[in-house]
Amino acid sequence: MATEWGALQHAYGSAEDTPPYLCQLLNEDPEAQAEALGMLDMSVLHQGSLYTSTAPAALFVAAILTDPRTSAEHESFFPWDDRTRPLRAALLDWLGNIADSASYGEDPGSEDEYAAEDDGEDDDEREAIQACRSIRRELYDAVAPFLDDPHPDTREAALGAVTLLLKAPDLSELVPHATHRLRSVLAADGSRRERASAVLALGAWGQDTTGLLDDPDPAVRTCAALATGCAHVPRATAVLLEALRNPVEADHWFPDRLPHFDGWPRFTLLKAVLDRVDAFEDLAPAAMALIPLASDYTVDRDWGPLLVKAFPTGYTPGLPLSAAQRELLKAVTANDKCWGDIGNKFLWLRKAGLPDQRDAIRALL
Structure with a gap:
């Protein structure tokens, strides 16, 4: 049945202009292909939003993945993405992003705002997300074969899409x-990036990763430790703390950052450790390694949460500081980069019950 594109919507209105861009994905010119994907990304998946045109566009993309023309290497349409890779890899990433958006609200314990019956202006949005959820099996069937693709960028993109x-x-x-396939990847002599991606996928699916906590590659064992199933495994916490004691090395395990990490890897590792460690003293050595890298710009990801962990009930004037608290405050006040003009730090300082001013904190030492 033909798709009535004019009756569908994307970010800028009617989706009647979408079919030419879909066809342009199979153009012989790699630059034209990149432009087509860029335009689709801006319209039918604008900033991760789903529209009534998203599902049919995704089905078209899934159907052309095996076309030889999608193996053409091209640069991204977007100036902030300097990768050169097969169009097929970029299309797989795009399908993964659709899956990610469609899964919003489905995590256990979360409220699925799209599942609730609700009248009003969100009918199109609800229809769009349900349509994207309904095609996930078809997308998986199209994506999964590329887990064995000979091109590493395509394999990685397929794994990312399958994970989502x-x-x-x-x-x-x-x-x-899928778990069986990924465990074969982990058993093989693959690259660090490929093995780390595989173990992160297993963790995302709730699979057991404890057998990899002693992997010879520190990046792989750290990715294994991040799995939610390892949250109460002491060895996993020790692996994360070990990695954080050398955060510069951890940040450069992957020259091209893995999509599983939000920013520098150290931020993801620290967030996991803060959730798992009861006493600040247990992570004090890691904290001291992190503070020299901290700044006004990173306060929400590192030294702010560390202050709150060190002072969980707030600083009480007159009470002596512990050795770990004292060393943390010394390191923070010694780092000029933490004391710029950005105001987020004041929220964290107040939450920790500490003075707003650098010199006032120094006076406590």
């Missing part, structure tokens, strides 16, 4: 088969 697709509750029966 298999977070869907209705695809849970596919996880064991």
